[in-house]
Amino acid sequence: MLDKTLNPAAFEARLYEGWESAGAFAADPTSNARPYAIMIPPPNVTGSLHIGHALDITIQDTLIRFRRMQGRDVLWQPGTDHAGIATQMVVERLLAAQGIDRRDMGREAFVDRVWEWKAESGGTITRQLRRMGASLDWSRERFTMDEGLSDAVREVFVTLHRQGLLYRAQRLVNWDPKFQTAISDLEVESKEVKGSLWHLRYPVEGEPGRFLIVATTRPETMLGDTAVAVNPSDERFRDLIGKNLVLPIVGRRIPVVADEYSDPEKGSGAVKITPAHDFNDFEVGRRHKLPAPSVLDAEGRVTLEEIEGEARAYPGVSEPDVLSSLHGLDRFDARKAVLAELERLELIEKIEPHTHAVPHGDRSGVPIEPRLTWQWYVDAATLAKPAIAAVEQGRTQFVPKQWENTFFAWMRDIQPWCVSRQLWWGHQIPAWYGPDGQIFVERTEGEAEAAARAHYGKDLPLTRDPDVLDTWFSSGLWPFSTLGWPQKTPELSRYYPGDVLVTGFDIIFFWVARMMMLGIHFMGDVPFKVVHIHGLVRDERGQKMSKSKGNVMDPLELADAYGADALRFTIASLAGPGRDIKLGRQKVESTRAFTTKLWNAARFCEMNGIAPDPTFDPSAVRTPLARWLLDAGNAAIAEATAALESYRLDDYAGALYRFTWGSFCDWFLELAKPVLSGPDGAEKSETKGVAQHVLGLILRLGHPVMPYVTEELWARFGYGPEGSLIRTPWPEPAVVPDAEAARAELGWLTGFIAEVRAVRAEVNVPPSVTVPILLQGASPETMARAARWIEPIRRMARATEVTALDGPAPAGVAQAVVGEATAMLPLAGVVDLAAERTRLAKEHAKAEAEARKHAQKLANPDFIARAKEEAVEETRERLSTAEAEASRLAAAIARIAA
Structure with a gap:
């Protein structure tokens, strides 16, 4: 006998262990059944299951179990990502607690320690996926730094380099001064910061007393200015174009250049150009062939090594010892020192309060710096073209379709992809340098030595590039590297391309696009036929979940409290394509x-x-x-x-x-x-x-x-x-x-009982009270049905009888239309219908007033423009709820006869 009370904890773990041990999740490459494959977006090995994972897993597992029951040969490929910077950070913190610095250990010992951590603690999230019921084929679990996947990474790197699609160049990157590495745009988050906008006077060379006012939020980077840009249409500065300014403090002569980048409506209309420390300035510098000296080092400290000063007697130029005193200062200390010197030189025109977005490293929490460094890049623009064509031709479809526009917008404006990171944990770049800087890109050290021998005519010592590859590089190979590529395996021919990729919109560019580019280039076909994009999981008010707001929900705690099935069903019931979930x-x-x-x-x-x-x-x-x-x-x-x-x-x-x-x-x-x-x-x-x-x-x-x-x-x-x-x-x-006849018969019965119940509920008839039901205008067929089903009507509609009414309706009835007939409940003496009508009218007026309030709010352009997205959406939902309630109450009032 089933237990009286449902207790999911009594069977969930047992059932999962049974499925897994019986091989119920296993794919079968030898099967004659049609294959169906989904590659899991590999969670970070450092990760712990969060509510976004729960959404991802619910969607994927529901699709996988559905197709498995349809008889498909299902592969749901599991695995985890080595998560370069996140994992290195975790292990560095553990070592720091023991008073150990990785630099004292050396690279080899540190990497060994990371592998130890991975073996001990890296499986947390896979255990949690099991807890959610994820029916992944665990026998095929992969890790992005498995030897087989590492082979694939080296093969792709070497092949792209030989094809001229991967190269080393000096460009600006997002630089994290704390971790001292380049990071991807995905690892950068903008934070609103209250700061200042300083309007600085740059002396015009040869025109004593004349200054060009430049507005900046970063006075410390002015040491690296190589020009000031003005808009060519700006009449205020037209006569200055082509002239030189004297860079305050430094004394370097810098030109005034005409460039559309300068917005006459912003700041002073003149923009200082620091090519080595701003992405927009870098592009201006390239257009005007400007030098790009770096004035901040890897740790965000001032460096004067690339600065050429002209310490000569000129207004606004500091003495050499003042400039040299800035060397080695932290960027924020340097800002104070630069401002103090500018104040002394009387070169600060004015200071305005200014709130602006400052990019921060999402893990380090410190402001990132655009920094000019030598890095490895992939020619993404070339690889993007076939991926764009594949979506245009429908070989890969986005669900919902509107996300294709996001994909196209990013891909058609794609920039070179920086794939190198200054970390120790990750795939070390397979490039070796000769004594003269000659680069040898090969799969192994032995192949690099052979290539160097052929180049130099003798054996010479080589130094391996210390950098590792961006995590997205290896995860971009996930759809085929997990199947054994570069080897030609049965799995590769059977399960590539996959059927669907399930992921969030936030990584369409960072992961989806890269899988598309690399999959098409190396496999000759798209990696998946459908990209199913889901929204974010928000709290019940529509706010994004965050620890600072205290509204984060732990899916494991919810599964323990209510059962994994209840959590999964809740998520599924709210998971409209592309729509955020309010949970x-x-x-x-x-x-x-x-x-x-x-x-x-x-x-x-x-x-x-x-x-x-x-x-x-x-x-x-x-x-x-x-x-x-x-x-x-x-x-x-x-x-x-x-x-x-x-x-x-x-x-x-x-x-x-x-x-x-x-x-x-x-x-x-x-x-x-x-x-x-x-x-x-x-x-x-x-x-x-x-x-x-x-x-x-x-x-x-x-x-x-x-x-x-x-x-x-x-x-x-x-x-x-x-x-x-x-x-x-x-x-x-x-x-x-006779399905149609049964549908009509029971459809009438269930509709009739439901309407009678609704009337009774709306006018507050006590459940214990039974009343007759009068049918006005009923056909003989309807009366016959009422007679056939009189027992359930009495029991479920709390009726004494159902009789035909030929004349006018008696006073004091509540009524409902059922088909061609009107069902009437004589309630005089049972319920005070006048009082009920008054009560319902008051509630109706209240609901209409509520609807008007929300409608007026939504009609206000200022509200739509300024309110947070979740506030606008919440107002729309409240309007819809109020309108529905007003309609329901209007119908209820109409049911009470006057």
Whole structure:
């Protein structure tokens, strides 16, 4: 007998261990079945499951389990990413707690220590994925620094270099002064900072007393200025174009250049150009062939090594010892010192408060610096063209389609991709340098030595490039490196390209685009046919989750509290394509009621002697109730299948919920109770047969999103051995005789009872009170139906009788239209209808006022422009809720006869 109370903790771990040990998740490259493959976005090996992972996993596992039940040969490829900077940071912190600095250890010992950490602690997130029910083929688990994946990385690097698509160059990068490495745009987050805008006077050479005012938020970088730019259309500065200024403090002569980059409406209209320390300035410098001296070192300290000063007697030029005193100062200390010197030289025109976005390293938390360094780059523009064409031609489709525009916008304006990082943990770049700086890019050190021998005519010592590759470089190979490439494996030919990639919009460029570029270039085909883009998980008010707001939700804690199935179903029910999810604890709690409802329905069936019957034939049913339920089951199968095939998990969850809770529990079981409790006979046998058949159908329909409770009930009820539901075929529609007639008959009955219940609820008729129902304008067929179903109408609609009304309606009735008839409940003496009408009118007026308030707010352009996106969306939802409530109350008022 099923336990009285659903307790997911009693079976979740047992079922998962059973699936995994039985090989239920395993792909079979020798199978004749059609393959279906999803490559998991590899979580960081340092990671811990967060709510975004829970969304990702729910979508992928639901699709995977659905296709597995359809008989496909499913591969859900698991693995983790070595996460260069994140992992190095974790291990450095552990060492620092022991008083150890990695630089004292040396590179080899440090990397060995990282591998030790990975072996001890790096599997946390994979254990947590199991907790969520993720049916990944763990026998194929990969790590981006496995030897096989490392082979793929070296092969791609060497091949791209030989094809001229990967090269070394000096360009600006995002530089993290704390970690002393280049970082990707994805690892940069902008923070609003309250600062100042300093308006500085730059003396015009040869025109004593004349200055060009330059506005800046970074006075410390002025030491590296090589020009000042003005807009060519700006009349204020036209006569200065081509003249020179004297750079304050330094004394270097710098030109005034005309460039559209300078906006006459911003600041002073004149922009200082520091090519080595600003991305926009770098491009201006390239256009005007300006020098680019660096004035900040790797740690963000002032360096004067590339500065050429002209310490001569000129207004605004400091003495040599003043300039030299800046050397070695931290950038923020240098800012104070530069400003103090400018103040002394009377070269500060004015200072304005200024709030602006400052890029910070997302892990270090310090402001990043644009820095001019030698790095390795991939010619992304060349690789992007075939990827753009693939999406244009529909070989890879985005769901929702509008994300293609984001993909195109990024790809058509793509810049060279910096793939080198100044770290120790990662794939070390396979490049060696000769004594004269000659570069040898080879797969192995031996091949590099051979190439150097051929070049120099003798053996000479080589030095390997100390940098490692950007994590996105190796993860960009994920769809084919995990399948054994560069070897030609059976898995590679069978599971590439994959069917769908599930990911968030925030990494379309950083990961999706790079997989597209590298997959097409090396495999000759797209890496996946569909890119399913989901939104963010926000809190119930629509705010982004963050630790600082205290609104972060732990999916593991929710799974422990309510069961993994309840969390998964909640996420699925909210997961419309591309739409952000508003998730609150209350929603998960309410979904637990759904899993509990399913459990209780199964227990009710068990208590009524309902058991699996392999001889049951749906096409032989005769009673309208049984035929109606089977027909509704067919509709649920069609709706759920179509929803999953179009990545509409919300529609799938909705179809499952409506059929399970509505059709099966609320209607069929309630209507069947008298039969099930009555004497044995053909009707009872048929009712039991259809009940066990449809319960099994529900368990199969629900398994992809609620794997645990459905698998437990499947075995406990006797539909199959424990752990067998996962590979049980997806349900097919049954042949239902006279389905249309049954649909019309039960559709009328359920609609009639539902309308009567709604009327009673709206005017507050106590459940204990029974009243007659009068039908005005009813056809003979309707009256016959009422007679046939009088017992459930009495029981479920709390009615004494149903009679025809030929004359006018009596006073004091509440009414509802059901088909061609009007159902009237005589409530005079039972309910004060006048008072109810007054109450409903007040509530209606309140709802309309609420709707007007939100509508006026949304009609205000200032609100739309200035309010946060989540506030605007919340107002729209409140308007929709208020309008719906006003409509409901208007209908309720109309039901009470005057």
